[in-house]
Amino acid sequence: MPEVVLTADCTLMSDYGGSMFVGFAACAPRLLPDPLFRLFLCPPLPHRKGVALFAPAGTRKIEAVLLEEGFDVVVGHPEHLEEVVDERTRAVGITTNDPLGLGPASSTLSSLTGEETYSAFHFRKLVGRRILRRAGLRVIVGGPGAWQLAEGRMMAKYGIDCVVLGEGETVASELFRRAIRGEPLPPIVEAGPTPPEKIPAIKNPTVNGIVEVARGCGRGCKFCVPTQRYLRSLPLEKIREEVRVNAAAHHLLIHAEDVLRYGARGILPEEEKVMALFREVAKTGMDVSASHAAFASVASAPSLVQKLTELLGIGTRQKPFFGVQMGIETGSPSLIEKYMKGKALPFKPEEWPEVVMRAHEILADQNWVPCSTLVMGLPGETREDVEKTRELVERLAEFKSLIVPLFFVPLSFLREEKFFTAKDMRGEHWKLYASCLRHDFRWIGALARDHFKDSRMRRMAMRLLLGVMRRRLEPHLKLMEEGESPLRGGSSASPPRL
Numbered sequence: 001m002p003e004v005v006l007t008a009d010c011t012l013m014s015d016y017g018g019s020m021f022v023g024f025a026a027c028a029p030r031l032l033p034d035p036l037f038r039l040f041l042c043p044p045l046p047h048r049k050g051v052a053l054f055a056p057a058g059t060r061k062i063e064a065v066l067l068e069e070g071f072d073v074v075v076g077h078p079e080h081l082e083e084v085v086d087e088r089t090r091a092v093g094i095t096t097n098d099p100l101g102l103g104p105a106s107s108t109l110s111s112l113t114g115e116e117t118y119s120a121f122h123f124r125k126l127v128g129r130r131i132l133r134r135a136g137l138r139v140i141v142g143g144p145g146a147w148q149l150a151e152g153r154m155m156a157k158y159g160i161d162c163v164v165l166g167e168g169e170t171v172a173s174e175l176f177r178r179a180i181r182g183e184p185l186p187p188i189v190e191a192g193p194t195p196p197e198k199i200p201a202i203k204n205p206t207v208n209g210i211v212e213v214a215r216g217c218g219r220g221c222k223f224c225v226p227t228q229r230y231l232r233s234l235p236l237e238k239i240r241e242e243v244r245v246n247a248a249a250h251h252l253l254i255h256a257e258d259v260l261r262y263g264a265r266g267i268l269p270e271e272e273k274v275m276a277l278f279r280e281v282a283k284t285g286m287d288v289s290a291s292h293a294a295f296a297s298v299a300s301a302p303s304l305v306q307k308l309t310e311l312l313g314i315g316t317r318q319k320p321f322f323g324v325q326m327g328i329e330t331g332s333p334s335l336i337e338k339y340m341k342g343k344a345l346p347f348k349p350e351e352w353p354e355v356v357m358r359a360h361e362i363l364a365d366q367n368w369v370p371c372s373t374l375v376m377g378l379p380g381e382t383r384e385d386v387e388k389t390r391e392l393v394e395r396l397a398e399f400k401s402l403i404v405p406l407f408f409v410p411l412s413f414l415r416e417e418k419f420f421t422a423k424d425m426r427g428e429h430w431k432l433y434a435s436c437l438r439h440d441f442r443w444i445g446a447l448a449r450d451h452f453k454d455s456r457m458r459r460m461a462m463r464l465l466l467g468v469m470r471r472r473l474e475p476h477l478k479l480m481e482e483g484e485s486p487l488r489g490g491s492s493a494s495p496p497r498l
Contacts, residue, residue, distance in 0.1 A: 004073040056210075082131055092138070094141045100145075149163050214232060263277070267296075330375060397439060
């Protein structure tokens with residue numbers, strides 16, 4: 001048995017039926033029974049004698065660091081830890097995205113219903129496993145959601161010895177070495193950005209074939225952690241290596257905060273570098289998708305979007321659309337100026353609504369479908385700011401897309417501010433929320449049909465689920481459109497259960 005076992009909770013150890021965006025279901029409150037959630041939305045990954053055959057990209061990076069340093073380490077399946085953890089195992093590392101359900105998507109959804117999220121439930125279930133409470137076993141937690149656990153009382157509750165904040169590659173070896181030797185561990189470690197040359201290539205496949213091509217963003221949005229880190233693009237030879245490792249996944253998901261700025265030295269996309277990257281991955285013959293892009297990059301480089309469409313065969317029956325996550329965040333130029341001026345570059349903050357509109361036109365022409373986020377409740381947000389955002393959402397009605405409103409979560413430079421919750425929602429917020437839901441219901445059926453085109457059963461299941469949601473949410477939507485809270489007014493306005 002290994003000295004070190006890495007793992008993650010069940011909501012991260014899933015391929016979500018082949019779509020990473022379905023993984024956002026883990027942020028939802030537990031309205032569906034867990035067996036149905038696992039069956040339709042979050043099926044478990046395969047394993048071999050407790051060793052996970054696929055794992056989150058962040059977990060694989062730490063595994064690669066430890067393997068290169070000579071550690072005896074494996075990635076264990078969270079439901080089969082007994083097969084890989086024994087008396088020789090000295091440390092367990094856990095990757096987490098949202099362990100307490102406090103992230104923007106989770107806090108938005110759960111505050112409307114009061115239910116625990118799937119991510120929080122499954123993290124609690126994982127750390128509560130008896131095998132992790134064995135005397136002498138050290139538990140180290142890291143990942144994007146580790147900030148939620150960086151407090152003594154919470155660490156004691158969950159049996160955590162050390163929480164790593166930030167990128168863990170530069171600190172992992174020393175921490176696990178100390179854990180194996182039985183030496184004291186610092187309760188909280190803050191790790192800075194990892195230099196590109198110290199980011200290792202993964203040794204084993206990732207969930208859905210995720211290949212990280214760049215880190216950081218550099219646009220500097222004050223409420224966002226990745227945008228505060230400088231942009232680092234990984235060399236093509238390292239990317240080729242990760243592509244080869246992921247051949248078993250039969251799919252590649254190119255991950256960066258903005259794939260259109262791969263290799264960029266400034267704020268503008270450098271077309272040839274991006275095309276070289278995608279030509280490299282496209283020649284494998286595998287299905288290729290991307291994680292994130294920025295509206296300002298699309299608006300400033302429409303020819304790049306067109307060339308990528310032609311290269312990847314987007315708009316064909318095999319690939320009817322190309323989904324990518326993006327950030328609208330607000331329709332208010334004054335909030336852009338105050339909190340995220342870099343998001344609009346090379347355009348001006350006052351141009352932001354038109355930048356978003358122009359980018360949607362470009363994406364629609366090329367069959368790209370943005371799944372966009374909004375932030376409600378930024379500090380100092382006014383009624384006029386919210387109305388401008390709602391106006392922008394309604395202008396986007398003609399474009400096939402999804403828009404997800406999120407409550408403000410105090411992170412990065414705004415970490416001293418307070419959480420925005422459903423109790424803080426004013427009439428204009430409920431109207432904005434309703435506009436987003438109406439927009440999503442307009443397009444989600446067609447997107448689901450295209451996405452599940454090869455699975456009649458999954459199409460039928462999704463159609464049934466969407467039909468139930470529409471019927472149950474309709475009375476709540478009508479209240480929201482009138483600027484009323486659906487959480488008040490008796491049983492008729494109580495949160496819907498599916």
